[in-house]
Amino acid sequence: MHVPDTRREYWRKNLWLTGSLLVVWFVVTFCIAWFARDLAAFTFLGFPVPFYMGAQGALFVYVLIIWIYARRMNRLDEEYDVAEEER
Amino acid sequence: MRAFVQNLKRYYSFFTGGFVMFVLALAVAEYMGMPERWIGWTFMAATVLLYASIGILTRTADVVEYYVAGRRVPAIFNGMATGADWMSAASFIGMAGTLYQKGYDGLAFIMGWTGGYVLVALLLAPYLRKFGEFTIPDFIGARYGGHAARSLAVVGTILASFTYVTAQIYGVGIITSRFLDINFETGVFVGLGGILVCSFLGGMRAVTWTQVAQYIILIIAYLMPVVFMSYKVTSVPIPQLVYGSVLEKVTERENEIMADPAQITAREDYRARAKEIDAQIRDIEYRLKPVPAPAAELDRLRKERAEDFDKAQPITHHAEPFPGQTAPERNAARLNFLALTFCLMVGTAALPHVLIRYYTTPSVKQARESVFWSLLFISLLYFTAPAYAVFAKYEIYTNLIGSSISELPNWVHSWAKLGLVKVEDINHDGILQLAELTLNPDVIVLATPEIAGLPYVVAGLVAAGGLAAALSTADGLLLTIANALSHDIYYKIINQNASATRRLTVAKGLLLLVALIAAYVASMKPDTILSMVAWAFSIAGACFFPALVLGIFWKRATQQGAVAGMVIGLGLTLYYLIGVKYFGMAKWFDISDVSAGIFGIPAGFISIILVSLVTPAPDRATQNMVENVRYPSLKGRGS
Numbered sequence: 001m002h003v004p005d006t007r008r009e010y011w012r013k014n015l016w017l018t019g020s021l022l023v024v025w026f027v028v029t030f031c032i033a034w035f036a037r038d039l040a041a042f043t044f045l046g047f048p049v050p051f052y053m054g055a056q057g058a059l060f061v062y063v064l065i066i067w068i069y070a071r072r073m074n075r076l077d078e079e080y081d082v083a084e085e086e087r
Numbered sequence: 088m089r090a091f092v093q094n095l096k097r098y099y100s101f102f103t104g105g106f107v108m109f110v111l112a113l114a115v116a117e118y119m120g121m122p123e124r125w126i127g128w129t130f131m132a133a134t135v136l137l138y139a140s141i142g143i144l145t146r147t148a149d150v151v152e153y154y155v156a157g158r159r160v161p162a163i164f165n166g167m168a169t170g171a172d173w174m175s176a177a178s179f180i181g182m183a184g185t186l187y188q189k190g191y192d193g194l195a196f197i198m199g200w201t202g203g204y205v206l207v208a209l210l211l212a213p214y215l216r217k218f219g220e221f222t223i224p225d226f227i228g229a230r231y232g233g234h235a236a237r238s239l240a241v242v243g244t245i246l247a248s249f250t251y252v253t254a255q256i257y258g259v260g261i262i263t264s265r266f267l268d269i270n271f272e273t274g275v276f277v278g279l280g281g282i283l284v285c286s287f288l289g290g291m292r293a294v295t296w297t298q299v300a301q302y303i304i305l306i307i308a309y310l311m312p313v314v315f316m317s318y319k320v321t322s323v324p325i326p327q328l329v330y331g332s333v334l335e336k337v338t339e340r341e342n343e344i345m346a347d348p349a350q351i352t353a354r355e356d357y358r359a360r361a362k363e364i365d366a367q368i369r370d371i372e373y374r375l376k377p378v379p380a381p382a383a384e385l386d387r388l389r390k391e392r393a394e395d396f397d398k399a400q401p402i403t404h405h406a407e408p409f410p411g412q413t414a415p416e417r418n419a420a421r422l423n424f425l426a427l428t429f430c431l432m433v434g435t436a437a438l439p440h441v442l443i444r445y446y447t448t449p450s451v452k453q454a455r456e457s458v459f460w461s462l463l464f465i466s467l468l469y470f471t472a473p474a475y476a477v478f479a480k481y482e483i484y485t486n487l488i489g490s491s492i493s494e495l496p497n498w499v500h501s502w503a504k505l506g507l508v509k510v511e512d513i514n515h516d517g518i519l520q521l522a523e524l525t526l527n528p529d530v531i532v533l534a535t536p537e538i539a540g541l542p543y544v545v546a547g548l549v550a551a552g553g554l555a556a557a558l559s560t561a562d563g564l565l566l567t568i569a570n571a572l573s574h575d576i577y578y579k580i581i582n583q584n585a586s587a588t589r590r591l592t593v594a595k596g597l598l599l600l601v602a603l604i605a606a607y608v609a610s611m612k613p614d615t616i617l618s619m620v621a622w623a624f625s626i627a628g629a630c631f632f633p634a635l636v637l638g639i640f641w642k643r644a645t646q647q648g649a650v651a652g653m654v655i656g657l658g659l660t661l662y663y664l665i666g667v668k669y670f671g672m673a674k675w676f677d678i679s680d681v682s683a684g685i686f687g688i689p690a691g692f693i694s695i696i697l698v699s700l701v702t703p704a705p706d707r708a709t710q711n712m713v714e715n716v717r718y719p720s721l722k723g724r725g726s
Contacts, residue, residue, distance in 0.1 A: 036408035046331025054194030055473040066208040070455035
């Protein structure tokens with residue numbers, strides 16, 4: 001199947017966005033947990049930093065990642081004329 | 088569509104208002120002298136009746152309505168339904184207790200069960216919605232072709248969902264039997280009725296609209312006690328915001344407890360008793376002392392030895408990550424934390440009952456937004472759970488530990504009667520030391536209303552919330568299993584000419600059958616089944632995640648690759664967890680059996696890639712299908 005160049009570009013942008021957001025997801029989850037013992041000396045709102053991140057911070061970041069993705073992709077659909085009919 | 092959404096918002100706002108009024112009315116009735124038993128019954132009867140009426144009102148004989156709720160569930164409502172679908176009896180009742188016991192290390196569950204939604208949002212939901220069929224095996228079957236991949240996916244669905252649904256029905260039995268004062272087996276079958284009234288007549292459509300109502304009930308029930316508790320302890324009614332300061336107080340108190348010599352003697356007494364039991368075990372093992380039933384006696388003694396040995400362990404700080412006596416111990420704890428978080432995340436993103444919820448939105452756009460709403464609604468509970476744990480710890484460490492055993496507060500006695508709290512004065516000093524107190528994890532959520540001094544009506548509300556959590560998850564799971572059997576096995580493989588009526592009859596028959604088998608298994612209270620629930624995440628992750636993700640993102644993935652990946656991923660996971668749990672196999676890198684997916688998931692990816700590269704590329708039609716799934720619409724609106 002011949003794939004038009006604009007559509008390839010849409011897919012490339014999608015992959016780029018997905019990849020970058022997954023890097024954020026990975027850092028927030030695994031890198032912070034890996035260094036948890038070293039970060040425990042710092043506090044935030046009375047919580048040790050790793051505890052705060054595990055209990056609240058990471059959750060905020062996850063919600064934000066999904067919000068950014070949905071917003072950005074929904075706009076990209078319009079830009080590249082691949083959006084669905086409004087129902 | 089807009090009018091439909093407006094109406095839905097109106098209905099559910101009325102419903103929420105009505106539910107709050109109902110709780111207030113019961114509170115007044117309690118104040119006027121309504122007995123506790125009646126309050127429990129009223130709560131159970133009213134909520135189950137409500138679910139039943141939604142189930143009956145939304146009954147359907149249409150295939151698309153039955154399997155995917157007509158694909159017209161707006162993003163925000165699908166988010167709530169996913170929340171209820173996702174949060175099980177274990178999340179609602181057990182998680183705060185797990186966090187109480189494990190401190191920082193328990194946060195693997197919080198991050199794992201929320202972070203998985205990032206993977207759902209970015210890698211799966213929009214594409215599955217565009218594919219737009221009925222089940223997860225459907226996607227595998229269409230993408231890879233042939234019956235082998237589809238059948239394997241059905242096997243994976245059943246493996247991951249069946250133990251899970253059994254545990255939910257078990258949870259329903261526990262809650263109904265405790266609050267209605269009936270025996271456990273009756274409770275299980277009462278609960279089964281509650282589950283079937285929703286799913287049997289209306290399938291996914293009825294389950295969706297019931298789950299939205301169940302989400303509202305469960306979130307009110309979960310937040311209420313801890314909000315009061317927070318107000319009582321800090322005079323700020325937003326627990327999530329202020330528990331940092333309470334955590335600081337807990338840490339101070341932990342330091343005092345660690346320095347207290349009486350705590351050390353209590354622990355030493357437990358260590359001494361563990362050694363005594365050890366000697367008894369050796370006597371029986373070497374047949375030095377004859378006993379009537381050596382196997383049962385050994386089991387009992389080994390369990391007691393493990394309990395006493397646990398109690399002899401030094402106290403650790405709640406907020407300390409990966410506590411351990413030696414560096415290797417701490418490193419193993421860290422590795423297990425990361426592995427567990429990873430498996431829970433990937434498992435979340437691969438559990439069929441969650442993924443099929445994204446088939447029900449009207450569009451790809453709304454599927455993306457819907458994952459956002461799902462996680463927002465789920466987070467509301469998950470970021471409250473650690474607050475529950477910290478408040479409970481504060482209360483117990485300051486008001487219980489170090490006080491006289493003869494003057495313990497009332498809630499300790501009432502839950503001790505049910506066997507959920509145990510107090511033992513091992514060093515005979517009349518004072519309660521930390522090691523002398525045994526708490527069942529469930530007690531943290533169940534007893535918080537009493538600890539905060541709230542009326543019984545709140546305890547009833549918590550029970551209704553727990554019931555809503557268990558019923559909604561059970562419904563979603565049952566439907567997933569029955570639909571995989573009826574749609575993928577019966578319709579797609581056995582009889583492709585079946586009429587719509589026949590398909591629905593088969594689907595409903597199988598639903599009933601699966602429900603009865605699960606209830607029967609649950610009524611036998613099998614310990615093994617319950618401990619196997621945690622496995623569902625590793626199993627689902629290893630079986631589905633690689634095949635789904637590569638199926639979307641890599642056109643070159645072939646049928647043979649997918650079959651190899653699913654067999655090897657699932658096989659390796661099962662081999663590791665069964666080997667470690669039941670056959671004393673040596674652990675690899677100290678990873679515990681629940682995180683078996685840490686080996687199975689990468690093995691699945693590698694096998695799919697390697698086998699795909701040595702087999703011929705998929706045909707044109709398959710590649711077109713993948714291309715089609717990647718774009719919300721290929722027609723374009725501009726042209």
